[in-house]
Amino acid sequence: MIEGPVRMDQDIGAKPSRVATVMTTIRQRIAARNLTPGAKLPSVRALAASLKVSTSTVVDAYERLVAEGIILSRPGSGFYVASQAAPFTLAEVGPRLDREIDPFWISRQSLEADDEGLKPGCGWLPPSWLPEESLRRGMRALSRTDGAVLAGYGSPLGFPPLRQLVARRMAEHGIEALPNQIVLTESGIQAIDLLCRFLLEPGDTVLVDDPCYFNFHALLKAHRAKVVGVPYTPSGPDMAVFAQVLTEHRPRLYVTNSGIHNPTGAVLSPVVAHRVLKLAEAHDLTIIEDDIFADFEHAAAPRLAAYDGLDRVIHIGSFSKTLSASARCGFIAVRPDWIGGLTDLKIATSFGGGRLAAQLVFNVLSEGSYRKYLEALRARLARAMAEVSAQLKDLGITPWLEPQAGMFLWCQLPDGVDAADMARFALERGIVLAPGNAFSLSQTATGFMRFNVAQTLAPPIFDVLREALKQSARQP
Amino acid sequence: MIEGPVRMDQDIGAKPSRVATVMTTIRQRIAARNLTPGAKLPSVRALAASLKVSTSTVVDAYERLVAEGIILSRPGSGFYVASQAAPFTLAEVGPRLDREIDPFWISRQSLEADDEGLKPGCGWLPPSWLPEESLRRGMRALSRTDGAVLAGYGSPLGFPPLRQLVARRMAEHGIEALPNQIVLTESGIQAIDLLCRFLLEPGDTVLVDDPCYFNFHALLKAHRAKVVGVPYTPSGPDMAVFAQVLTEHRPRLYVTNSGIHNPTGAVLSPVVAHRVLKLAEAHDLTIIEDDIFADFEHAAAPRLAAYDGLDRVIHIGSFSKTLSASARCGFIAVRPDWIGGLTDLKIATSFGGGRLAAQLVFNVLSEGSYRKYLEALRARLARAMAEVSAQLKDLGITPWLEPQAGMFLWCQLPDGVDAADMARFALERGIVLAPGNAFSLSQTATGFMRFNVAQTLAPPIFDVLREALKQSARQP
Numbered sequence: 001m002i003e004g005p006v007r008m009d010q011d012i013g014a015k016p017s018r019v020a021t022v023m024t025t026i027r028q029r030i031a032a033r034n035l036t037p038g039a040k041l042p043s044v045r046a047l048a049a050s051l052k053v054s055t056s057t058v059v060d061a062y063e064r065l066v067a068e069g070i071i072l073s074r075p076g077s078g079f080y081v082a083s084q085a086a087p088f089t090l091a092e093v094g095p096r097l098d099r100e101i102d103p104f105w106i107s108r109q110s111l112e113a114d115d116e117g118l119k120p121g122c123g124w125l126p127p128s129w130l131p132e133e134s135l136r137r138g139m140r141a142l143s144r145t146d147g148a149v150l151a152g153y154g155s156p157l158g159f160p161p162l163r164q165l166v167a168r169r170m171a172e173h174g175i176e177a178l179p180n181q182i183v184l185t186e187s188g189i190q191a192i193d194l195l196c197r198f199l200l201e202p203g204d205t206v207l208v209d210d211p212c213y214f215n216f217h218a219l220l221k222a223h224r225a226k227v228v229g230v231p232y233t234p235s236g237p238d239m240a241v242f243a244q245v246l247t248e249h250r251p252r253l254y255v256t257n258s259g260i261h262n263p264t265g266a267v268l269s270p271v272v273a274h275r276v277l278k279l280a281e282a283h284d285l286t287i288i289e290d291d292i293f294a295d296f297e298h299a300a301a302p303r304l305a306a307y308d309g310l311d312r313v314i315h316i317g318s319f320s321k322t323l324s325a326s327a328r329c330g331f332i333a334v335r336p337d338w339i340g341g342l343t344d345l346k347i348a349t350s351f352g353g354g355r356l357a358a359q360l361v362f363n364v365l366s367e368g369s370y371r372k373y374l375e376a377l378r379a380r381l382a383r384a385m386a387e388v389s390a391q392l393k394d395l396g397i398t399p400w401l402e403p404q405a406g407m408f409l410w411c412q413l414p415d416g417v418d419a420a421d422m423a424r425f426a427l428e429r430g431i432v433l434a435p436g437n438a439f440s441l442s443q444t445a446t447g448f449m450r451f452n453v454a455q456t457l458a459p460p461i462f463d464v465l466r467e468a469l470k471q472s473a474r475q476p
Numbered sequence: 477m478i479e480g481p482v483r484m485d486q487d488i489g490a491k492p493s494r495v496a497t498v499m500t501t502i503r504q505r506i507a508a509r510n511l512t513p514g515a516k517l518p519s520v521r522a523l524a525a526s527l528k529v530s531t532s533t534v535v536d537a538y539e540r541l542v543a544e545g546i547i548l549s550r551p552g553s554g555f556y557v558a559s560q561a562a563p564f565t566l567a568e569v570g571p572r573l574d575r576e577i578d579p580f581w582i583s584r585q586s587l588e589a590d591d592e593g594l595k596p597g598c599g600w601l602p603p604s605w606l607p608e609e610s611l612r613r614g615m616r617a618l619s620r621t622d623g624a625v626l627a628g629y630g631s632p633l634g635f636p637p638l639r640q641l642v643a644r645r646m647a648e649h650g651i652e653a654l655p656n657q658i659v660l661t662e663s664g665i666q667a668i669d670l671l672c673r674f675l676l677e678p679g680d681t682v683l684v685d686d687p688c689y690f691n692f693h694a695l696l697k698a699h700r701a702k703v704v705g706v707p708y709t710p711s712g713p714d715m716a717v718f719a720q721v722l723t724e725h726r727p728r729l730y731v732t733n734s735g736i737h738n739p740t741g742a743v744l745s746p747v748v749a750h751r752v753l754k755l756a757e758a759h760d761l762t763i764i765e766d767d768i769f770a771d772f773e774h775a776a777a778p779r780l781a782a783y784d785g786l787d788r789v790i791h792i793g794s795f796s797k798t799l800s801a802s803a804r805c806g807f808i809a810v811r812p813d814w815i816g817g818l819t820d821l822k823i824a825t826s827f828g829g830g831r832l833a834a835q836l837v838f839n840v841l842s843e844g845s846y847r848k849y850l851e852a853l854r855a856r857l858a859r860a861m862a863e864v865s866a867q868l869k870d871l872g873i874t875p876w877l878e879p880q881a882g883m884f885l886w887c888q889l890p891d892g893v894d895a896a897d898m899a900r901f902a903l904e905r906g907i908v909l910a911p912g913n914a915f916s917l918s919q920t921a922t923g924f925m926r927f928n929v930a931q932t933l934a935p936p937i938f939d940v941l942r943e944a945l946k947q948s949a950r951q952p
Binding site (some may be wrong): 060062063064066067068069072073082104107108110111124127128130132135139142143144147148149150151152153154155165168169171172186187189190197202218219221222224320323324325326327328343344345347349350351352353354355356357360365366367368369370371372 | 536538539540542543544545548549558580583584586587588600603604606607608611612613615616618619620622623624625626627628629630631632641644645647648662663665666669673678691694695697698700796799800801802803804819820821823824825826827828829830831832833836841842843844845846847848
């Protein structure tokens with residue numbers, strides 16, 4: 001994976017191309033061993049004369065080479081080739097074909113893939129689908145803002161106007177929360193992590209949906225929790241099993257996606273939401289409702305937090321899915337008496353939080369154009385959903401349900417096809433898939449695959465899927 | 477605490493002041509209950525005519541009010557006052573005078589204080605001392621960069637050019653590490669947190685210096701570690717106690733600051749560094765060396781990681797102290813065979829990490845001007861150190877040692893003066909101090925106070941200190 005450094009030449013003021021030329025000259029002399037480690041570089045004046053550039057150009061070039069660690073400055077003496085000057089080569093992190101299909105499989109493969117790689121299995125939109133121009137405007141506004149915003153720590157709960165805005169957005173989904181009940185975090189997953197620290201003792205039992213977002217498994221493992229799964233139906237968790245598990249295992253916590261469920265695309269029905277809460281109350285169960293897909297919805301589905309009023313339900317969200325995954329910012333909305341303890345934990349583990357990211361997110365969200373962008377995005381996703389769904393059906397890959405919204409299509413593969421085999425086959429051809437068992441605690445999703453419709457539009461993906469299915473038919 | 481939202485008016489393109497005027501008009505009508513919740517707003521055309529502005533100005537204003545949750549849009553019908561439109565008031569978080577002087581005391585008071593508040597006890601430089609212009613340039617460069625950088629997740633280890641640059645900087649301190657041994661994190665404290673997750677089981681014993689950075693206590697408590705302190709001397713930990721504690725408590729981990737020790741300003745002597753490592757080897761102790769103050773040094777002090785070669789020493793750092801605390805970015809340098817496990821934990825708890833922050837840090841660090849800025853900063857700190865030290869001595873407040881570099885001055889108060897009493901006295905007058913026992917596991921630093929010289933230059937601070945000492949003399 002190569003991420004290019006951002007060139008700052010435009011901002012240097014003085015003659016970027018000449019500075020670059022001087023830098024290249026020195027690098028070449030070092031590479032050719034005309035200048036060996038420890039050797040003194042030509043004086044600024046001498047080099048300027050020999051290269052016919054100004055002394056300020058040479059000074060600029062030398063300083064940049066110092067910043068890069070290629071040369072050293074010894075005040076009063078001059079510049080010297082650093083002893084560690086051999087350039088480090090970036091080891092390419094290729095796909096790891098040998099890795100077990102564990103909870104990290106999809107994360108690793110997706111994150112390690114090139115920005116332009118094909119990854120129908122990944123959990124985010126292509127960056128080009130995100131509000132790039134708003135982000136650019138937001139960054140420019142930030143570049144002109146107060147120095148404390150650029151350089152200082154944030155306040156413990158996080159940027160107040162963003163907490164206020166989050167409270168208003170939640171109100172649109174029927175969830176009442178005051179800004180003081182909202183703590184900003186560095187991401188949605190960090191929100192859940194913080195809550196697990198706050199609520200769990202090692203060995204506590206936690207309920208998850210089966211299937212559920214694979215990273216819940218990884219995170220709960222890190223907390224040494226005992227994890228129990230409840231099958232997910234098109235209207236929410238299977239209530240018979242849910243009731244039974246509460247009695248048998250006395251879980252402390254239930255971690256679930258609502259709004260749009262990951263990976264299934266299902267939404268809670270009001271009756272299931274109500275029953276979940278009644279059972280939670282009877283068994284003193286706390287619920288973390290992860291609502292990071294909220295902005296994909298055409299119409300708001302039932303939220304546990306809306307029914308419960310943030311009593312035993314904790315609502316979390318982030319802006320990674322529809323705004324930016326690069327500017328890390330999430331939030332927790334929680335009962336007021338838990339705010340103090342959570343904030344102490346936040347300080348202990350991440351101190352002031354990401355002030356810059358919160359400001360950027362606020363800038364984008366408070367622009368009127370964000371709403372327009374979301375409308376266009378939902379329409380675009382709906383089109384992609386229809387198109388990918390149709391093409392998958394042609395291959396005999398059948399959606400488990402037709403999601404009302406969002407980017408995920410949870411699909412059943414043709415009889416006898418193993419999703420893990422298929423994922424390995426595709427990875428060898430540079431395509432990252434999301435095999436079902438990465439989401440399944442019971443490992444009963446061997447025949448399922450999650451597709452991100454926004455990332456499944458490229459024709460080569462279907463060619464490889466077709467090949468994989470053929471291959472599978474040959475090896476029954 | 478009020479942090480003002482960044483105004484984006486400059487970027488809207490169309491008539492910012494008119495849009496703002498329309499927004500204010502609507503807000504006032506809602507506040508005056510001329511428009512009640514659920515009421516339909518004037519049509520765009522009608523309002524444009526009555527306010528003598530263009531329809532696009534009204535559309536813009538309405539969209540911004542929708543983004544703020546003040547009004548709702550019903551497609552095909554018009555705009556309506558939201559039912560939740562009552563504006564939330566920001567509750568001011570004032571100083572909590574009743575709060576115990578626990579490990580969070582200083583963090584909370586410092587983070588909650590206004591950007592302009594007086595806080596000689598806080599652990600960072602005033603933002604105006606940081607490289608504001610480079611940060612602005614870096615932000616502008618980012619606003620022009622690739623969309624994937626603005627919106628996409630980072631790679632698991634983090635932005636490769638920054639890891640390369642960190643490796644080069646470490647090499648200047650004699651620490652050899654390949655970029656592939658470096659994992660970027662979201663901060664220095666998150667680096668330590670991740671390592672604690674990786675290395676500790678609940679109940680494990682961890683060594684810290686006494687005194688040490690107070691947040692180590694908080695973080696280790698979050699990990700349910702048993703913490704044992706070793707007195708710190710001007711040349712490092714007290715070796716007799718260190719040896720004894722290793723035998724008695726068999727700690728898994730030792731967490732320490734090197735470079736410049738927090739809060740004492742001491743540096744490791746080579747002989748102590750060597751002995752610490754010999755004992756660590758004999759007792760199979762892992763060491764986390766927190767080097768976040770490295771850039772303050774005039775000359776590099778001994779580093780445990782340099783002697784050890786990243787075998788049993790893990791080196792961590794961040795850019796919060798000399799570059800920006802708002803753009804969160806830290807790093808871990810560790811033996812290669814631990815990278816895989818650490819990265820899995822990083823994914824589980826924070827997923828892709830902060831790509832935008834890493835890019836911004838890289839932009840600033842790779843500018844030649846960063847080195848010049850550091851030189852000026854060190855000189856400025858040295859002057860502040862001399863000045864504050866002299867003024868404190870005049871009050872009978874005596875530095876424990878004269879630090880070679882950095883921002884901290886660890887001081888002994890006049891006989892019988894209790895640092896916690898003094899801190900409470902100062903806080904009532906709006907000044908945040910750092911009382912000794914917040915740093916001391918054994919609570920034996922009652923008569924000590926840490927001063928951040930960059931934050932102790934304002935004359936009112938000395939007036940309050942003088943008053944506090946008088947008050948204390950009256951109540952023996």
